[in-house]
Amino acid sequence: MSVVSLHEPSHRETLWELEAAFARGDTVSVFGECTVEYDGRAASSLGPGARLLVLKPDGTALVHTDEGRTPVNWQPPGSEHRAAVRDGRLRVRSTRTNPSETLNVRFSAVDHLAAYAVTGGRSVDVVGSEADLKARILEEPSLVADGFEPQATERETDAGPVDVFGVDADGHPVVVELKRRRVGPDAVGQLARYVSAVEREEPDGTPVGGVLVAPSVTDRAAELLAEEGLDHVAVDRLVAETDGTELEETDVVGDDDTVG
Amino acid sequence: MSVVSLHEPSHRETLWELEAAFARGDTVSVFGECTVEYDGRAASSLGPGARLLVLKPDGTALVHTDEGRTPVNWQPPGSEHRAAVRDGRLRVRSTRTNPSETLNVRFSAVDHLAAYAVTGGRSVDVVGSEADLKARILEEPSLVADGFEPQATERETDAGPVDVFGVDADGHPVVVELKRRRVGPDAVGQLARYVSAVEREEPDGTPVGGVLVAPSVTDRAAELLAEEGLDHVAVDRLVAETDGTELEETDVVGDDDTVG
DNA sequence: CGTGCCAGGTGCCAT
DNA sequence: ATGGCACTTGGCACG
Known part of the structure; x- marks a missing residue:
């Protein structure tokens, strides 16, 4: 699979590449300085900051800060992404209906954009439910x-x-x-x-x-x-009560090139 | 702000850059072909596929497919990320204690890595709660x-x-x-x-x-x-019942350079 | 579609 | 840390 990667692109370049990525059905990752506004089931406003925006081909939009599992702002699947240059800023707007909701991400500068065809298995079989x-x-x-x-x-x-x-x-x-x-x-x-x-x-x-x-x-x-x-x-989840054979523990020792 | 961007890096290059990004406190976005295993409160296994991995400096790890707002696998804030090259694959492992949980992402190939200092406001004041x-x-x-x-x-x-x-x-x-x-x-x-x-x-x-x-x-x-x-x-949320003045609608028409 | 309920829920704040 | 609960909860399965 190939990746499109833009380093500190102009708004015009970003706009162009977003269009192409949407058309290809790519998943997009954007790093940049932005503000965020949301209006729908509730409403919120987020001041300027450097953040990560993820856009999925199913209409999902995620705005992540450097903390937390939950995105600071988002739009659920089924939304529609659009991009535009306006007032010297790149605006990515994601909208949906029922309920009517709008997410507005305005970039003063885009520092990086990567677009990539994310594919393959989506569902995990979770054990212990x-x-x-x-x-x-x-x-x-x-x-x-x-x-x-x-x-x-x-x-x-x-x-x-x-x-x-x-x-x-x-x-x-x-x-x-x-x-x-x-x-x-x-x-x-x-x-x-x-x-x-x-x-x-x-x-x-x-x-x-x-x-x-x-x-x-x-x-x-x-x-x-x-x-x-x-x-x-x-009753504990997985009342193992097995015959004593432990689940094998994989990859515990012997790592080389370990980092972090 | 500056971005580090690696296009189809070798595992060794990825490893090196992950180490550097962790040290800098950057947020990292990785596109690549991988498998994912999780064990903790529950357990799950995800077969090979092209996915997006996001690593945050607070210990959050997110594995996203091309669909859904919820990551297919994740690790909560407070976890510790480590990376290693093993059996010809790049492994990113994120662990935490209490409860003891492990996330294991194994890349057969990394197609793109971007590291960036995500900063600025994290909390939005939501209206309508x-x-x-x-x-x-x-x-x-x-x-x-x-x-x-x-x-x-x-x-x-x-x-x-x-x-x-x-x-x-x-x-x-x-x-x-x-x-x-x-x-x-x-x-x-x-x-x-x-x-x-x-x-x-x-x-x-x-x-x-x-x-x-x-x-x-x-x-x-x-x-x-x-x-x-x-x-x-x-009682509807926000029983507006205001004096008839509508909330101003911003940015509805007049867009140029619109895309999507 | 709405209704009901599980989820590796997450996050916030209290004791 | 544990407890109780809100959340733009999200997601699924069923009527």
């Missing part, structure tokens, strides 16, 4: 409670879909909510809503159990669970 | 209810902080939860928890009001509100 936890529970339901029998996943209720629905040893309905990490009060509220919804479905007086499966819960969440008569089962 | 909505409510409490008198914001309860707490025309406690956008069942649950907490504080039988202030609510949220005996007040 809630889906994995669900699989683990279905594989070994006794983790939830002795005698627990799963009957459905994503079972619909008036309050939304229940992660795992089943019956306990006595045949009473049980609602299970899964969380891959330590949870606070919000998760308890979610579980409580599901339990209430199932109680409304069942004949009056039917006891409906509620179990929150998560690595741990905060104090406040624990109190709420107690108040609501709900249970918590501690 | 929940805080603005709160100010609006305090300025005109009758928006919540006729005769409503705010008494505290962020008032602590057993269930967490209440956005706005006050009394109604009858002197009864009222809990107000603010949302800057259309809300679903979760917000109702949140409000309900606060109302319950205040009810427990008050003498038995004291009626405690609960008002959800949001632009709109979903059907299911409306049902839940009705069940719980809570109210919804529709």
Whole structure:
């Protein structure tokens, strides 16, 4: 793959190359001195500074400072990028509709532009998600409670879909909510809503159990669970419990030419 | 500001320049063919492809494909970047502790590297946040209810902080939860928890009001509100209601040299 | 499309 | 550090 790289280009050169890059479907990286304005779901204004602007062919625009994982300003995929020279500055404007939003990046000077055809796999298969936890529970339901029998996943209720629905040893309905990490009060509220919804479905007086499966819960969440008569089962993500074979550790020693 | 730009550098050149850029505190943009592996709170693996890697001096690492606002892989601020040449590939590894996480980007070829001193303002003052909505409510409490008198914001309860707490025309406690956008069942649950907490504080039988202030609510949220005996007040973010003067629209027509 | 919910959420601020 | 929550949350799957 080839790269177009412009070193301290004039606005006119930048404009020209942006046009070409958009046409090719390249991803563009721009370093330069700029101001940023945003108006849409909210509104914001950012004073002058040296920043990184990334423009993607899917309409994504990202303005990054030297800190933070989150861009200081951005435009979501589906937006449309346009560039113009105006008042002696290079303006990159990205707009979208529904909701109507505009991002305006004005460069007093562009110090570098690189355009490149970014391609290849976009999706990673992440291991350790809630889906994995669900699989683990279905594989070994006794983790939830002795005698627990799963009957459905994503079972619909008036309050939304229940992660795992089943019956306990006595045949009473049980609602299970899964969380891959330590949870606070919000998760308890979610579980409580599901339990209430199932109680409304069942004949009056039917006891409906509620179990929150998560690595741990905060104090406040624990109190709420107690108040609501709900249970918590501690299941670490990836209850490895394997036969002792550790995941191999790659590339730990023996590096040469290491830097940083 | 000056930029260092390498066009299709050798791994050795890349390594050298990365070291220099890290030392200078530059932000780095790398285009190239790479694979990515991550292990930490979850784990993931990404096959070969042409991508953009951004390295920040605060320890942030971002791997971007040609789509999406969210990086396909990343490392949060506070991580430490290191680079090495290994098995004929350039490896950039970013690690952090607590939680222990590792990001590994292996380049078979680097097509472009640019390093640049990103500086200047990092924070934008966003207008239209929940805080603005709160100010609006305090300025005109009758928006919540006729005769409503705010008494505290962020008032602590057993269930967490209440956005706005006050009394109604009858002197009864009222809990107000603010949302800057259309809300679903979760917000109702949140409000309900606060109302319950205040009810427990008050003498038995004291009626405690609960008002959800949001632009709109979903059907299911409306049902839940009705069940719980809570109210919804529709307040659009920035209830402009100004004297008719429109916000001036800047830069709408008259563009020359427009592109895209 | 909107509704609902997970996410390696991130970020901010409080204790 | 942990906790609780807002966020221009983003992203996906389903009706």
